[in-house]
Amino acid sequence: MSLENSAANVISFDAVSYRYPGGEQVLDSLSLEIGLGETLALVGRSGVGKTTILRLINRLILPDSGSVLIEGRSTAEWDPIRLRRRIGYVLQEVGLFPHMTVGENVGVVPRLEAWDAARIRSRVDEVLELVGLEPAGYRDRYPHELSGGQRQRVGVARALALDPPILLMDEPFGALDPLTRAEMHREFHRIQSRVRKTIVCVTHDMGEAFALGTRLGVLSAGRLAALAAPAEIAASKDPEVRIFIDALPNPFGRGDQ
Amino acid sequence: MRLIEFWLNNRIQFLDAILRHLILVVTAVGLAAAVGIPLGVLAHRRPRIGNPIIWFANVVQTIPSLAMFGFLIPVPLIGGIGARAALIVLFLYALLPVLRTTVSGLESVPPPVREAGIAMGMTDRQLLGMVELPLARPSIIAGLRVATVVGVGAATIAAAIGAGGLGEYIFRGVASVDGTVILAGAIPAALMALAADFSLGWFERRAASRRPLFGRRAAILAGSALALIAVFSLIPERSGGRIVVGSKNFTEQVILGELLATLIERRTDLEVVRKLNLGDTLVCETAMRAGDLDLYVEYTGTALMAIFKKPVILDSAEVNRRVAADYAATGRTMLEPLGFNNTYVILMRGADARSRGIATISQLAAISRDLRPGFGSAFLDREDGYSGLVTAYGLRFAEAPRAMDLSLTYRALADGQVDCIAGDATNGLISKLDLVALEDDRHYFPPYMAVPVIRTEVLTRYPELGPIISSLGGMIGDDVMRRMNYQADVERIEPREIVGRFLERRPELTP
Numbered sequence: 001m002s003l004e005n006s007a008a009n010v011i012s013f014d015a016v017s018y019r020y021p022g023g024e025q026v027l028d029s030l031s032l033e034i035g036l037g038e039t040l041a042l043v044g045r046s047g048v049g050k051t052t053i054l055r056l057i058n059r060l061i062l063p064d065s066g067s068v069l070i071e072g073r074s075t076a077e078w079d080p081i082r083l084r085r086r087i088g089y090v091l092q093e094v095g096l097f098p099h100m101t102v103g104e105n106v107g108v109v110p111r112l113e114a115w116d117a118a119r120i121r122s123r124v125d126e127v128l129e130l131v132g133l134e135p136a137g138y139r140d141r142y143p144h145e146l147s148g149g150q151r152q153r154v155g156v157a158r159a160l161a162l163d164p165p166i167l168l169m170d171e172p173f174g175a176l177d178p179l180t181r182a183e184m185h186r187e188f189h190r191i192q193s194r195v196r197k198t199i200v201c202v203t204h205d206m207g208e209a210f211a212l213g214t215r216l217g218v219l220s221a222g223r224l225a226a227l228a229a230p231a232e233i234a235a236s237k238d239p240e241v242r243i244f245i246d247a248l249p250n251p252f253g254r255g256d257q
Numbered sequence: 258m259r260l261i262e263f264w265l266n267n268r269i270q271f272l273d274a275i276l277r278h279l280i281l282v283v284t285a286v287g288l289a290a291a292v293g294i295p296l297g298v299l300a301h302r303r304p305r306i307g308n309p310i311i312w313f314a315n316v317v318q319t320i321p322s323l324a325m326f327g328f329l330i331p332v333p334l335i336g337g338i339g340a341r342a343a344l345i346v347l348f349l350y351a352l353l354p355v356l357r358t359t360v361s362g363l364e365s366v367p368p369p370v371r372e373a374g375i376a377m378g379m380t381d382r383q384l385l386g387m388v389e390l391p392l393a394r395p396s397i398i399a400g401l402r403v404a405t406v407v408g409v410g411a412a413t414i415a416a417a418i419g420a421g422g423l424g425e426y427i428f429r430g431v432a433s434v435d436g437t438v439i440l441a442g443a444i445p446a447a448l449m450a451l452a453a454d455f456s457l458g459w460f461e462r463r464a465a466s467r468r469p470l471f472g473r474r475a476a477i478l479a480g481s482a483l484a485l486i487a488v489f490s491l492i493p494e495r496s497g498g499r500i501v502v503g504s505k506n507f508t509e510q511v512i513l514g515e516l517l518a519t520l521i522e523r524r525t526d527l528e529v530v531r532k533l534n535l536g537d538t539l540v541c542e543t544a545m546r547a548g549d550l551d552l553y554v555e556y557t558g559t560a561l562m563a564i565f566k567k568p569v570i571l572d573s574a575e576v577n578r579r580v581a582a583d584y585a586a587t588g589r590t591m592l593e594p595l596g597f598n599n600t601y602v603i604l605m606r607g608a609d610a611r612s613r614g615i616a617t618i619s620q621l622a623a624i625s626r627d628l629r630p631g632f633g634s635a636f637l638d639r640e641d642g643y644s645g646l647v648t649a650y651g652l653r654f655a656e657a658p659r660a661m662d663l664s665l666t667y668r669a670l671a672d673g674q675v676d677c678i679a680g681d682a683t684n685g686l687i688s689k690l691d692l693v694a695l696e697d698d699r700h701y702f703p704p705y706m707a708v709p710v711i712r713t714e715v716l717t718r719y720p721e722l723g724p725i726i727s728s729l730g731g732m733i734g735d736d737v738m739r740r741m742n743y744q745a746d747v748e749r750i751e752p753r754e755i756v757g758r759f760l761e762r763r764p765e766l767t768p
Contacts, residue, residue, distance in 0.1 A: 058376055060372075060375065060376060078754070079377075080378075081378045081380055082378075083378075084375075084376060084377060084378030085378035088376065089373075089376040091369055091371070091372060091373050091376065093367075093369035095367075095369035095370050095372060095373030095374075095376075096370075096373070097370060097374075097387075097392075098370065098392065099375070099391045099392055100366075101318055108377065108387065109377050109378065112378060112379060112383060158377075196437075
């Protein structure tokens with residue numbers, strides 16, 4: 001493992017178990033550390049608990065046992081509202097507010113923080129530019145007037161509005177066509193090179209994980225089957241990892257499709 | 258043409274009726290929104306509390322409005338007669354649509370959108386105010402639209418408990434079989450419903466377009482105006498120095514109510530509140546027991562059997578004695594009989610009666626096999642009504658009697674839809690429509706002497722009322738009453754004018 005000392009860990013999972021309210025065990029004593037400024041891409045089949053991990057970080061749920069530490073403090077001890085405002089969250093289905101313009105969607109968290117109107121406005125324009133949307137052209141449009149890729153960009157802009165140290169992304173580019181997705185991957189690297197967030201990104205697509213992650217985790221049966229740098233994962237002989245690698249049409253020549 | 262003339266001649270009352278109607282509906286829907294939307298939010302957040310509330314509102318909605326007004330009369334504080342009780346009923350009716358559309362509007366918010374709000378660090382209230390309610394707004398406005406349209410209709414019924422509004426014309430028109438008066442109330446009510454539907458539809462479309470409806474200031478202004486109206490209408494209507502005079506909802510009653518009111522106004526300093534055109538006997542009786550009505554004219558036979566549930570007595574003096582005692586025992590005082598006896602009479606078309614030589618009910622019995630009867634629903638229910646009549650005379654009709662509104666039976670008889678009816682002896686339509694009253698040769702119908710009934714508490718407080726009202730004793734015989742009814746129903750003279758003429762001819766009543 002290529003990790004620094006644990007004080008630099010922004011997020012750590014310590015033997016976390018979680019069971020759905022229905023009773024099915026999703027996470028089974030999972031431990032995991034995520035360091036400052038790294039992008040951890042978690043891969044796994046549908047229903048393996050990827051989203052659950054993000055929900056645990058955001059304190060939408062609390063673990064049944066073990067603890068999730070954010071900046072050294074257990075999520076159970078965090079005030080949920082304060083914690084969530086330190087975390088940008090790009091949801092799987094984006095979840096833009098349909099009754100708000102792009103500008104209002106992006107400015108919603110600053111508004112919750114009671115920023116004044118002028119400051120919100122300049123911040124909205126700033127993040128819209130960051131995600132590659134020309135503010136004057138998009139600020140006053142409604143989500144239903146945008147394409148899928150544009151909506152994803154707005155979702156990212158909204159998550160970045162408060163400049164949170166942590167960014168969670170749930171299948172962020174899953175619904176896009178391959179060309180747009182590749183473009184979004186490039187955008188992602190451009191943005192990350194400027195904002196340097198600690199990012200946790202979950203996906204079922206190993207290609208996307210390779211494209212985004214500085215470190216990759218493979219989830220299987222409630223545990224991490226592997227957690228390593230991309231090159232190591234690519235060379236892994238572990239059958240649970242190979243399933244994902246072998247599913248890729250062209251495992252090594254990629255990055256972009 | 259007659260309709261426009263009617264509106265012009267009565268423009269002050271007409272505008273007042275429209276205004277009252279409007280205020281009733283707007284206030285009721287406003288209150289329903291103020292209560293229903295928060296309840297809807299609660300029902301959505303906590304289904305365990307919410308489901309029973311929705312269930313209750315569903316049940317309320319199924320109660321016919323007239324029945325609901327009836328239920329509420331004896332209820333203290335919220336019930337009684339007048340605008341306050343009407344407001345409560347209309348409010349309850351408006352509640353369900355608002356409640357239901359609030360819940361369904363909240364349920365229609367897509368889960369990822371709600372989750373995005375939570376994940377972003379919205380508090381519960383912020384989520385509600387910034388995400389859920391704005392998205393539910395088109396649905397809620399649709400609910401308000403339904404509530405308003407239903408409310409305009411239900412408010413016409415409110416006239417039955419003296420709340421005024423356009424329904425008053427409708428009831429009065431039905432009572433005197435005057436299509437013009439019915440239309441005078443029904444047309445503006447229908448237009449009002451259409452206008453409400455149209456303008457709220459416009460709001461609904463604007464709400465769906467996701468732009469703000471009005472500025473915050475306008476909303477606050479409208480809200481406080483509404484609250485003010487509501488407060489005013491809920492202030493108890495009775496106070497010192499006032500006497501509430503009522504009447505049931507047919508012509509003769511309205512004339513007599515107007516007569517009592519005018520007499521008291523001319524001879525005392527008391528302020529008289531007119532609650533004319535209330536519903537039937539039951540409405541007046543319960544309103545009186547609840548203290549909402551101080552004085553009205555009842556009929557001894559009706560009091561004996563319908564109010565005090567006693568068996569039939571045929572002797573008039575004996576009926577008077579019993580009824581006076583029963584009223585005294587229930588906090589009322591029965592005053593001098595006015596003079597006429599408004600008993601039931603069995604009526605036929607004049608042409609039929611003459612051609613077949615029918616003058617008595619016994620003669621009618623002989624040919625009853627060929628006749629189709631139609632009776633007011635009260636007559637069918639009462640002990641001294643249909644079933645007793647059939648037994649007493651051995652009547653056997655061609656078909657089961659049709660139940661209809663008493664005031665519609667005269668017209669139905671004249672038009673040949675039925676062949677005999679039970680009417681009021683003093684009804685002015687009898688001569689107008691050329692109907693013949695058959696003689697009750699076996700003395701089946703008990704006496705129905707008209708008597709003013711006053712709450713004893715009021716009489717004790719204003720003892721001068723006793724002699725004033727009693728000065729009418731014996732002044733109004735059958736013929737006098739029938740003539741006044743004729744003036745109202747046939748000559749279309751306003752009750753106030755009829756009473757004025759009556760008092761002019763008897764100057765001793767208003768010295």
